[in-house]
Amino acid sequence: MASLTTEQHPPDDRPPTIRDVARLAQVSLGTASKALNGSGKLRAETRLRVQTVASELGFRPNEWALSLHRRRTFTIGLISTDSFGRFSIPVLAGIEHALKEANISVFLCNAADDPELERRHLEALLAKRVDGIIITSRRTDPRPPIAADRTRVPVVYAYAQTSHQHSWQILPDDQSGGKLATEHLIQTGRQRIVHVTGPDSFLAVRQRAEGFRQAMRAARLPLPARSVLMGAWSENWGHVAVAKLLRVRARFDAVFCGSDQIARGCADALREAGISVPNQVAIVGYDNWEIIAAATRPPLTTVDMNLQELGGQAGKILIGLIDGQKPAETILVPPRLIVRASCGSFSRATGDTDKR
Amino acid sequence: MASLTTEQHPPDDRPPTIRDVARLAQVSLGTASKALNGSGKLRAETRLRVQTVASELGFRPNEWALSLHRRRTFTIGLISTDSFGRFSIPVLAGIEHALKEANISVFLCNAADDPELERRHLEALLAKRVDGIIITSRRTDPRPPIAADRTRVPVVYAYAQTSHQHSWQILPDDQSGGKLATEHLIQTGRQRIVHVTGPDSFLAVRQRAEGFRQAMRAARLPLPARSVLMGAWSENWGHVAVAKLLRVRARFDAVFCGSDQIARGCADALREAGISVPNQVAIVGYDNWEIIAAATRPPLTTVDMNLQELGGQAGKILIGLIDGQKPAETILVPPRLIVRASCGSFSRATGDTDKR
Numbered sequence: 001m002a003s004l005t006t007e008q009h010p011p012d013d014r015p016p017t018i019r020d021v022a023r024l025a026q027v028s029l030g031t032a033s034k035a036l037n038g039s040g041k042l043r044a045e046t047r048l049r050v051q052t053v054a055s056e057l058g059f060r061p062n063e064w065a066l067s068l069h070r071r072r073t074f075t076i077g078l079i080s081t082d083s084f085g086r087f088s089i090p091v092l093a094g095i096e097h098a099l100k101e102a103n104i105s106v107f108l109c110n111a112a113d114d115p116e117l118e119r120r121h122l123e124a125l126l127a128k129r130v131d132g133i134i135i136t137s138r139r140t141d142p143r144p145p146i147a148a149d150r151t152r153v154p155v156v157y158a159y160a161q162t163s164h165q166h167s168w169q170i171l172p173d174d175q176s177g178g179k180l181a182t183e184h185l186i187q188t189g190r191q192r193i194v195h196v197t198g199p200d201s202f203l204a205v206r207q208r209a210e211g212f213r214q215a216m217r218a219a220r221l222p223l224p225a226r227s228v229l230m231g232a233w234s235e236n237w238g239h240v241a242v243a244k245l246l247r248v249r250a251r252f253d254a255v256f257c258g259s260d261q262i263a264r265g266c267a268d269a270l271r272e273a274g275i276s277v278p279n280q281v282a283i284v285g286y287d288n289w290e291i292i293a294a295a296t297r298p299p300l301t302t303v304d305m306n307l308q309e310l311g312g313q314a315g316k317i318l319i320g321l322i323d324g325q326k327p328a329e330t331i332l333v334p335p336r337l338i339v340r341a342s343c344g345s346f347s348r349a350t351g352d353t354d355k356r
Numbered sequence: 357m358a359s360l361t362t363e364q365h366p367p368d369d370r371p372p373t374i375r376d377v378a379r380l381a382q383v384s385l386g387t388a389s390k391a392l393n394g395s396g397k398l399r400a401e402t403r404l405r406v407q408t409v410a411s412e413l414g415f416r417p418n419e420w421a422l423s424l425h426r427r428r429t430f431t432i433g434l435i436s437t438d439s440f441g442r443f444s445i446p447v448l449a450g451i452e453h454a455l456k457e458a459n460i461s462v463f464l465c466n467a468a469d470d471p472e473l474e475r476r477h478l479e480a481l482l483a484k485r486v487d488g489i490i491i492t493s494r495r496t497d498p499r500p501p502i503a504a505d506r507t508r509v510p511v512v513y514a515y516a517q518t519s520h521q522h523s524w525q526i527l528p529d530d531q532s533g534g535k536l537a538t539e540h541l542i543q544t545g546r547q548r549i550v551h552v553t554g555p556d557s558f559l560a561v562r563q564r565a566e567g568f569r570q571a572m573r574a575a576r577l578p579l580p581a582r583s584v585l586m587g588a589w590s591e592n593w594g595h596v597a598v599a600k601l602l603r604v605r606a607r608f609d610a611v612f613c614g615s616d617q618i619a620r621g622c623a624d625a626l627r628e629a630g631i632s633v634p635n636q637v638a639i640v641g642y643d644n645w646e647i648i649a650a651a652t653r654p655p656l657t658t659v660d661m662n663l664q665e666l667g668g669q670a671g672k673i674l675i676g677l678i679d680g681q682k683p684a685e686t687i688l689v690p691p692r693l694i695v696r697a698s699c700g701s702f703s704r705a706t707g708d709t710d711k712r
Contacts, residue, residue, distance in 0.1 A: 058508065060482055075480055077463075083449060085441030092466055093439060096473075105480035107433075107463035110448055117452075124431055124461035126416055128484045152414070235651040261647070291617070295591040 016057040025053040076318060077125035078108045079118060079146070082138035086289070087159050087307060091136045094311020095158070102319060104131075115144075122146055126153070132318040135160050136311075140171055141203045154321035158314035159307065166329065168321065170314045172305040173332035174204045178211020180337050181256045181284040181303050186219050188343050190254035190282050193221070196241040196266060197258025198233045205230060208258055208286065226250065233258075238265020246273060253281055254343075260285040260292040260302055267296050267342065278344035288338045298341035306333050372413040381409040432674060433481035434464045435474060435502070438494035442645070443515050443663060447492045450667025451514075458675060460487075471500075478502055482509070488674040491516050492667075496527055497559045510677035514670035515663065522685065524677065526670045528661040529688035530560045534567020536693050537612045537640040537659050542575050544699050546610035546638050549577070552597040552622060553614025554589045561586060564614055564642065582606065589614075594621020602629060609637055610699075616641040616648040616658055623652050623698065634700035644694045654697035661691050 022032035027050060034040035035050035036059075053059075078095065080088035088108070095106050107130070109121035125133060132153050135146060137160035145164040146155060157169040178195075185193050195212045198205045209228050216223050229244065231237035238257065242265075245252060257263035263285030270277050277283055277298060285293055288304035310333045320327045378388035383406060390396035391406035392415075409415075434451065436444035444464070451462050463486070465477035481489060488509050491502055493516035501520040502511060510524070517525040534551075541549050551568045554561045565584050572579050585600070587593035594613065598621075601608060613619035619641030626633050633639055633654060641649055644660035666689045676683045 073483075075484065083445065085445035089439065089441035089445075089466075093468070096466060096468075100473075103476075105465060105477055107465060107481075109461060109463060110445075110452060112449070112452075117456075120459070121461055125463075127429075128431065261651070265651075295617070295621075 016059045018059065020057060021050060021054045021059050024057070025050045072131050072322070073129050074103055075105045075107060075128065075130050076132045076134060076315075077121075077128075077130040078106050078134045078136060079111050079121050079125070080108060080136045081111050081113045081118070082136065083110065083112045084138070087138055088136045090307035091158050091311035091314070094308035094313075095134060095315040096311075097308065098312035098315035099319070104315075104319075106134075106315075119147060131322050132156070134158050134314050134318060139202055139204065140174070154318055156314050156318045156321070158311060161330075168317055168327065168329055170310050170317065170331045170333060172204075172307070172310060173334050174207035174305075175211040175214075176332075177286065177303045177305065177335040178208035178256070179215045180211070180335055181208075181286070182212045182215035183219075184301070184337055184339075185254045185256060185282055185284060185343065186215065186221065188282065190343075191221055192252045193227070193254040193256055194245065194250070194252045195228045195256045195258070196238065196262055197228065197230055198237075198262070200230050205258060212256055231262075233261060235261050235265035235268075238262040238267075239269040240265075242266050242269035242273065254283070255281060256284045258286050260287045260289045260296070260300055263300050263302070263342070264292055264296045267298070267300070271297070278342050282343040284337075284343060293338070293340065296342070301340050301343045302338050303335050304338050305335050309333055372415045374415070376413060377406060377410045377415050380413065381406045428487050428678070429485045430459055431461045431463060431484065431486050432488045432490060432671075433477075433484075433486040434462050434490045434492060435467050435477050435481070436464060436492045437467050437469045437474070438492065439466065439468045440494070443494055444492045446663035447514050447667035447670070450664035450669075451490060451671040452667075453664065454668035454671035455675070460671075460675075462490075462671075475503060487678050488512070490514050490670050490674060495558055495560065496530070510674055512670050512674045512677070514667060517686075524673055524683065524685055526666050526673065526687045526689060528560075528663070528666060529690050530563035530661075531567040531570075532688075533642065533659045533661065533691040534564035534612070535571045536567070536691055537564075537642070538568045538571035539575075540657070540693055540695075541610045541612060541638055541640060541699065542571065542577065544638065546699075547577055548608045549583070549610040549612055550601065550606070550608045551584045551612045551614070552594065552618055553584065553586055554593075554618070556586050561614055568612055587618075589617060591617050591621035591624075594618040594623075595625040596621075598622050598625035598629065610639070611637060612640045614642050616643045616645045616652070616656055619656050619658070619698070620648055620652045623654070623656070627653070634698050638699040640693075640699060649694070649696065652698070657696050657699045658694050659691050660694050662689050665689055 018032050022029045025032060027046060032050050034042055035047045036054060078092060082088040092106060092108055111118035111121055130153060133155045136158045137143060140159060140161060142161050142163040145162040145167060157167060161169040161171055182193060195209060197208060213223060229241050231241060255266050257266055263283050267277050267283055270281055275281055283300065285300040285302035288302045293300040293302045313331055313333060317327045374388050378385045381388060383402060388406050390398055391403040392410060434448060438444040448462060448464055467474035467477055486509065489511045491513045493499065496515060496517060498517050498519040501518040501523060513523060513525040517527055538549060551565055553565060569579060585597050587597060611622050613622055619639050623633050623639055626637055631637055641656040641658035644658045649656040649658045669687055669689060673683045
């Protein structure tokens with residue numbers, strides 16, 4: 001077996017090549033290549049010698065050259081416009097979890113709503129010959145497709161969609177989420193429910209409100225004009241909305257909120273007005289953003305969009321496309337309800353959240 | 357100029373190669389390569405023809421092959437163990453901002469505290485021939501160095517460090533942060549200050565507490581044994597700590613908190629006990645995590661670790677290393693104080709935060 005001395009090392013300023021490996025293992029270039037690719041017929045001893053030399057040298061095969069044979073680089077690119085990471089980090093975790101067994105690495109690039117940056121990241125990922133691209137966002141409204149007409153790699157949108165006819169997109173089912181929250185309130189005995197949510201310009205806001213109305217109509221419950229209040233994505237809007245409702249002496253026994261932040265503002269405002277949550281008014285939030293939902297007093301019952309599951313599905317669909325399958329173009333991921341204490345379903349809760 | 361017909365396109369299932377470009381532009385392979393690399397002597401007309409054909413075909417040069425010439429791929433890898441993205445997303449944004457002009461793309465991989473996953477991501481990034489690697493974390497305590505002894509690319513730790521002798525690490529100056537917060541409280545007239553913070557096992561906790569003690573000693577203020585309370589990184593711990601202080605009838609006019617979450621718990625607990633913030637007790641938080649700090653009532657004065665700046669410095673140091681420079685091995689990034697209303701410095705504040 002070849003034993004390396006300092007003199008035999010390639011100069012320190014360049015990575016070792018397959019030529020260095022072949023020379024030190026005293027085999028031809030073709031033999032070294034076969035030994036490292038695991039292809040061709042070789043004596044086990046020769047293969048082992050080449051591999052040992054390669055390992056000692058720290059040789060890394062040119063993955064692109066390898067991929068010419070097997071047509072795959074086992075990497076995919078994720079381009080995100082969610083600068084806070086609120087939505088993209090769980091989606092990333094879901095993709096990684098789903099692709100763990102396929103031994104695929106995911107590279108995330110942050111495009112921060114900057115089309116020029118997005119184009120540059122796309123070029124960089126394609127130059128690295130990724131097998132596919134996933135686009136994720138901080139909102140689900142249709143966006144322009146990425147300039148990928150010449151990418152020749154599949155593209156999947158996750159927590160994002162385009163208006164483009166043929167594109168693959170995995171989205172949270174926000175209408176079902178609105179229904180789910182409202183039905184839970186109805187099932188636990190509430191009848192006068194208001195919906196306090198984010199700005200009308202968000203598709204998610206309109207879909208959740210539609211789910212809310214469907215559930216109310218299905219239960220033949222009153223739906224006055226003021227039952228949907230749209231405002232900002234903020235705690236403060238929760239305070240303001242409750243103040244508005246109290247000012248007009250609205251009668252309500254539950255608030256379904258479009259985000260956990262809004263729900264937290266509502267919960268605090270109600271408590272400070274001397275109204276007991278959940279005894280007098282129940283609250284359901286949206287997002288299951290644990291750092292907010294679990295710290296609210298009482299801890300929030302809330303809708304979880306299953307973003308990890310969504311990321312996982314996006315990863316699986318991308319793999320299907322890479323393998324030449326034709327999966328369905330749009331998938332809606334159903335949400336689930338996380339029950340804590342804000343609807344009165346639990347009698348006690350600590351409100352502790354020790355995670356950081 | 358070559359005009360392309362459908363028949364001339366390479367088959368749809370493979371990317372076009374430089375051979376396709378050369379054939380369609382009716383030049384030799386060497387000429388095509390020179391035209392696309394911008395190297396060698398060519399007639400302007402020939403260069404333009406080759407570039408037009410390449411563009412129409414959607415040809416992408418094999419970036420790795422190009423990098424053999426210029427020795428750079430203009431990509432760096434960022435490996436993060438911060439699954440929530442709280443710390444890694446601002447660090448990523450800072451790196452990207454600093455490297456924008458250098459036209460470098462950053463690929464983030466999520467290793468989620470799993471050494472096996474970290475090793476796999478490292479391999480994938482090295483196989484892509486990234487120019488360098490940045491490691492980031494969710495805490496600043498020393499961690500094992502990545503298995504990069506054979507990477508032959510520079511490695512920088514950002515919001516992370518190793519016990520390894522020669523490594524480059526950019527860290528927040530947490531001791532200065534503790535001093536900064538405490539000095540602000542002293543300057544605004546507070547004298548009996550307690551420090552409510554996270555678990556002793558975090559280096560950041562010990563450093564911030566040391567900064568607190570230094571500032572108190574420098575001002576010759578009392579430092580009884582109970583003046584540092586360590587607990588969980590949670591809002592609930594803020595509530596519990598205030599309850600403890602009130603139970604033993606501690607006299608205090610300010611609380612310096614180790615995180616904005618703890619500070620929020622303290623602020624709520626004090627208000628509910630009928631103690632006015634900031635009139636009776638001032639509060640300073642840590643992190644400037646806007647979604648918490650700005651939504652607290654009153655909005656929190658807090659220490660900002662300047663994580664974007666930290667990421668930017670990491671990027672610049674990595675570029676220096678790639679270019680063969682020898683920058684200093686450890687850099688501490690000074691924090692800054694963000695003044696809101698919780699120390700009484702401002703008379704009014706809205707507490708609104710419309711960001712999502």
